[in-house]
Amino acid sequence: MDIDLVLRSTRVITPEGTRAASIAVAGGTIAAVLPHDAEVPAGARLEDVGDDVVLPGLVDTHVHVNDPGRTEWEGFWTATRAAAAGGITTLLDMPLNSLPPTTTVEHLRTKQDVARPKAHVDTGFWGGALPDNVKDLRPLHDAGVFGFKCFLSPSGVDEFPQLDQEQLAASLAEIAGFGGLMIVHAEDPHELDAAPQKAGERYADFLASRPRVAENTAIENLVNQARRLSARVHVLHLSSSDALPLIAAAKAEGVKITVESCPHFLTLTAEEVPDGATEFKCCPPIREAANQDLLWQGLADGTIDCIVSDHSPSTADLKTGDFASAWGGISSLQLGLPAIWTEARRRGHDLTDVARWMSQAPAELAGLSRKGAIEPGRDADFAVLDPDATFTVDPAELQHRNRITAYAGRTLYGVVTSTWLRGERINDRGTLAEPSGRLLERNN
Ligand SMILES: [Zn+2]
Numbered sequence: 001m002d003i004d005l006v007l008r009s010t011r012v013i014t015p016e017g018t019r020a021a022s023i024a025v026a027g028g029t030i031a032a033v034l035p036h037d038a039e040v041p042a043g044a045r046l047e048d049v050g051d052d053v054v055l056p057g058l059v060d061t062h063v064h065v066n067d068p069g070r071t072e073w074e075g076f077w078t079a080t081r082a083a084a085a086g087g088i089t090t091l092l093d094m095p096l097n098s099l100p101p102t103t104t105v106e107h108l109r110t111k112q113d114v115a116r117p118k119a120h121v122d123t124g125f126w127g128g129a130l131p132d133n134v135k136d137l138r139p140l141h142d143a144g145v146f147g148f149k150c151f152l153s154p155s156g157v158d159e160f161p162q163l164d165q166e167q168l169a170a171s172l173a174e175i176a177g178f179g180g181l182m183i184v185h186a187e188d189p190h191e192l193d194a195a196p197q198k199a200g201e202r203y204a205d206f207l208a209s210r211p212r213v214a215e216n217t218a219i220e221n222l223v224n225q226a227r228r229l230s231a232r233v234h235v236l237h238l239s240s241s242d243a244l245p246l247i248a249a250a251k252a253e254g255v256k257i258t259v260e261s262c263p264h265f266l267t268l269t270a271e272e273v274p275d276g277a278t279e280f281k282c283c284p285p286i287r288e289a290a291n292q293d294l295l296w297q298g299l300a301d302g303t304i305d306c307i308v309s310d311h312s313p314s315t316a317d318l319k320t321g322d323f324a325s326a327w328g329g330i331s332s333l334q335l336g337l338p339a340i341w342t343e344a345r346r347r348g349h350d351l352t353d354v355a356r357w358m359s360q361a362p363a364e365l366a367g368l369s370r371k372g373a374i375e376p377g378r379d380a381d382f383a384v385l386d387p388d389a390t391f392t393v394d395p396a397e398l399q400h401r402n403r404i405t406a407y408a409g410r411t412l413y414g415v416v417t418s419t420w421l422r423g424e425r426i427n428d429r430g431t432l433a434e435p436s437g438r439l440l441e442r443n444n
Contacts, residue, residue, distance in 0.1 A: 001026035003041040005423050007382065008048040010036065013055050013355045014374050023054070025380040028422030032376055047425075049384050052417050055355045056374050057089025057381030058337060059362040061126075061146075062236065062260065062308040064329065065091075068114050069099025073314045074401050076118035079333060080437055082311075082399035084120045084427045086334035087383030087416040090363070090371050090440065091121055095128030095149050096160040097312070103128040103160075104136045105143045112439050119437030120426060122381075124366065126183065129171040131161055137174050144441025146366045147181030147234070152218050153189040156283075156328060162189065169225055176231035181365075183234040186218035187284055199324035201276035206323035210285045212240035219243045223250045223257060232256040234365060237310050239265045239284035241294030248303045258365055260306040261295055263339040264330045268406060278319045278326035280406045282310070296347055299357060306361040309336045313402045331405045334398050338414035339407060341387060351387060359383075367442055380423040389415040397430070 005025040012021040012033065020036035024044070040046045060083065067075040083091050093111070095102035102108050102125055115123050127145035129137060137148060150171060151162040163171060175182050191214035198205040219235055223246060226233040235247070238261045250257050264282060269289040273280040280286055298304040312329025320326050332339065337358065344354055363372025370379045392411045395403035419427035426433045 001031060003031055003044045005380070006038070006040050006044050006046045007054060007420070008036060008046060009054045009384070010051045011053040012374060013053065013352055018352060023374060023380070025423040028380055028424070030374060030376050030378050030380050033374060049417065053351055053385045053387055054374065055087070055351060055383045055385060056359040056372055057383050057419065057421065058087050058358045059090045059366070059368060059371050060088045060308050060333065060336070061092040061306070061362045061366055062262070062310045063091045063093055063333060064097045064312040065093045066097040068110070070097055072401070073097065076115045076123070078399055078401040079311070080118065080120035080123065080435070081432050082334040084419050084432055085399050085416065085430060087337045087385065087419050088333070089121050089381035089383070089419060089421050090124070090368060092124045092126055092146055092366060095126050096155055096157055099159070101128050101160050102126065102145065103130055103133050105139045108140060108143055108145060116439055118435055119439065120432060120435045121421060121437045122440050123437055124440035124442070128160060129163065129175070129182065131163060131167045134170055134174050137171065137180070138178055141178055141180050146442045147183050148175060149183045149185070149236070151185040153185070153187040153192055153214070155185070165221060165225075169229070172225055172229050172231040172233070176229050181232045181234060183236055184222055185236050186222055187214040188217040188221070191217050197324065199322055201321045201323065203270060203273040203275055203277070203280070203323065206281065207270050207285050207287065209324070210283055212242045212287070215240035215284050216243045216246070220246055223247070223255055226257055227255050230256070235259045237262050237265070237284065238295070238304060239287055241291045241298065244294060244298045244303050251303070258305045259303065260308050261299070261304050262308060262310045263332050263336045264406060266292060266295055266307065267339045267343045276321035278321060278323055279404050280330065281323055281326050281328050282312070282330045283328045306365060307336070307340055307357040308362055309333050313400055313404070315402055316404055319404060331400050331402065332407065333400060335393060335405065335407050335412070337383065337385065337416065338391070338412035341385070341414040342412045345413060351385070368440070369443065380420060382420040383416060384418040384420070386415045386417050387413065389413070391415055399432070
């Protein structure tokens with residue numbers, strides 16, 4: 001195949017490490033990773049990004065796009081533009097908060113039709129597991145969803161009820177039967193009921209209402225079910241570091257379990273959340289600084305596999321000053337890479353770690369074999385980052401539909417200078433191209 005693009009940098013992150021290289025691209029696929037001074041083939045365009053770091057395009061497997069149905073909260077046009085601006089080249093949409101939720105094949109097709117003309121990055125879908133849709137799981141799997149999301153406690157929207165332990169077992173058994181994946185919002189409803197519930201603007205009261213034990217208990221039950229049914233499960237948005245030892249033990253004994261955490265748990269702390277600042281509200285909640293230190297240890301030792309956004313915005317009117325009633329969800333799609341890089345570098349990690357947590361591991365979670373690494377045969381998806389440049393987060397510059405974010409005013413390291421999708425530049429210093437994202441279906 002003819003090489004049509006050569007992307008050159010002194011710092012390219014490959015599976016073998018970071019090196020000066022020229023990436024040869026043919027028809028949107030990486031054809032070769034050549035020496036930095038390799039000759040540019042006749043007819044190929046050279047793009048030299050100097051000392052900017054070339055990472056594999058980020059894969060964000062946890063995004064609430066809410067389209068169709070709650071498009072005043074977000075939508076495929078704005079979400080995928082924010083993704084492109086933030087160095088994300090693949091996103092997977094969560095099955096809830098849109099209307100309809102992605103719980104039948106018909107609903108999946110509705111969502112795909114809505115997404116297709118608006119997708120600025122490659123976009124795929126998770127299905128949803130509800131108490132009454134076990135019969136829909138296999139057809140959804142066959143139709144290409146990447147796995148199934150369930151809640152063990154109330155989801156926040158009436159049309160997406162949670163599973164009790166018996167229903168979880170039934171869905172898990174069905175999914176394990178066809179080799180699928182269950183991804184789980186793991187908070188135990190009984191532990192939440194037992195916690196003190198106090199409305200108001202004090203963050204400490206909200207934190208007490210979502211205790212670590214709710215996560216720990218739910219994860220312990222999930223591990224037991226996964227072991228018993230030999231099912232593959234994934235813990236969404238881990239916040240409680242107390243659960244790390246039991247997850248590590250489950251992994252060591254061969255339970256098929258993976259874990260993600262999110263930029264807000266890894267870069268923001270309970271101690272710094274101002275009272276009434278419900279842009280910081282999410283479930284499970286942002287916890288104490290000491291808890292965050294242990295989450296970073298879990299990343300370093302591999303207990304936590306991925307970092308994904310859990311971007312879950314709403315309109316400003318739902319972010320009232322009362323933590324009990326405000327919408328729970330943090331808006332960060334465009335900011336995840338600089339937020340994580342800022343904290344990672346402070347803690348002595350390098351960008352190869354960031355690429356593993358934010359591209360390679362989420363791609364593996366979803367079975368996206370063409371994503372997640374800069375090596376021949378993969379899609380030519382890249383995030384180009386000036387890692388030493390800083391910027392101060394100005395909500396007005398975000399592509400999110402609602403420009404409310406817990407990161408407003410923070411100064412972060414790492415400016416995304418360009419984003420490339422299958423060999424085409426889709427973001428050039430914040431100037432975004434027309435949509436060229438494809439709809440992805442599970443291929444394993
Ligand atoms: Zn979520």
